[in-house]
Amino acid sequence: MTALPLPLGNSDEPATVAAPAAMRIRILVNEAGGTVRRTGGFAEQRTRIAEAFAPHGGVRVDLVPAAGGELAAAAEQALTAARGGDLDAIIVGGGDGSIGTVAGVLAGSGVPLGILPLGTLNHFARDLGIPADLPGAAAIVAAGQARDVDVAEVNGRIFVNNSSIGLYPHMVIHRDRQAKLLGIPKKLATLLATLHALQRFPRRRLWVTAAGWHEHYRSPCLFIGNNEYGLGLPSLGTRQSLDSGELCVYVARPRGPLGLIWLALRVAFGGLDAARDLDMMRLAEVEVGSRARRLLVARDGEVERLRPPLRYRTRPGALRVLAPPPA
Secondary structure (H helix, E strand, C coil), rough: CEEEECCCCCCCCCCCCCCCEEEEEEEEEEEHHHHHCCCHHHHHHHHHHHHHHHHCEEEEEEEEEEEEHHHHHHHHHHHHHHHHCCCCCEEEEHHHHHHHHHHHHHHHCCCCEEEEECCCCCCHHHHHHHCCCCHHHHHCCCCCCCCEEEEECCCEEEEEEEEEEEEEHHHHHHHHHHHHEEEEHHHHHHHHHHHHHHHHHCCCEEEEEECCCCEEEEEEEEEEEECCCCCCCCCEECCCCCCCEEEEEEEEEEHHHHHHHHHHHHCCCCCCHHHHHHHEEEEEEEECCCCCCCCCEEEEEEEEEEEECCEEEEEEEEEEECCCCCC
16 A cells, blocks of 8 residues: 655645645545445546645645545555654544544554545535535645544444434435446435335334433434534534534334434424434443344444443543544
């Protein structure tokens, strides 16, 4: 895995253009990501990234292509270089899954993480206030302004957005299978996967324990956010804070497929009554139990099978990010 230097900047420009001067970064690009593949592959992204950083003459860039399975190892190598004084920041070019992988390596290290949002949805970048366009995101990295945000973990595995049990993990597995087999766009595959998940409609018997509180559920969906998600318009699905030091747990009350569709419609059009439709808790740690040997668990859009109990906790301020100050 070789770092490819990008000749960025113009020596004739005044030194004030670079902010900060001689900033050394390594960009890890998930070349297996859907956005990269749809936009001409790694070679095209290398050109676009070079153009995005060209106005920032004081930034020295190494670019490392890494397929999905190689991303964690590439992040470990970059972290070693940063600890040795050879890098000032590590940047990830990809979507939420890629960001979560690199964040899992950097959490607690103090080494800044920068983001080039090259994913489909880019929830974490959006909530940080990072522009969706590549030149805008590059300008945020070049500005070098860092702040600390929370991460969360389940059984020691980091996530930056959310984790869920129930319908969503089943939907993700079917979505990825359909997109690969049929060669269709991710959004269309998501629609087909949603219909498939509603037909099967898995409902798990779970129990949730936190701070002396214990409750049993048979729910189609349990969702745990790294900080609180908005449930009403216009903030639906976004977070106003990434540094509140809390998990936010949402459990859908028992209902059938049609009831869940009606719930989703009320959420989409601002008619949700959270007190009636959901159990919602804010806490620092929570444990989810089940009689199942393993549970399908989604974590930042990636799905894995984990052995219960699932122990969730927040890690306040554990991740340093290059991002604008919070609004």
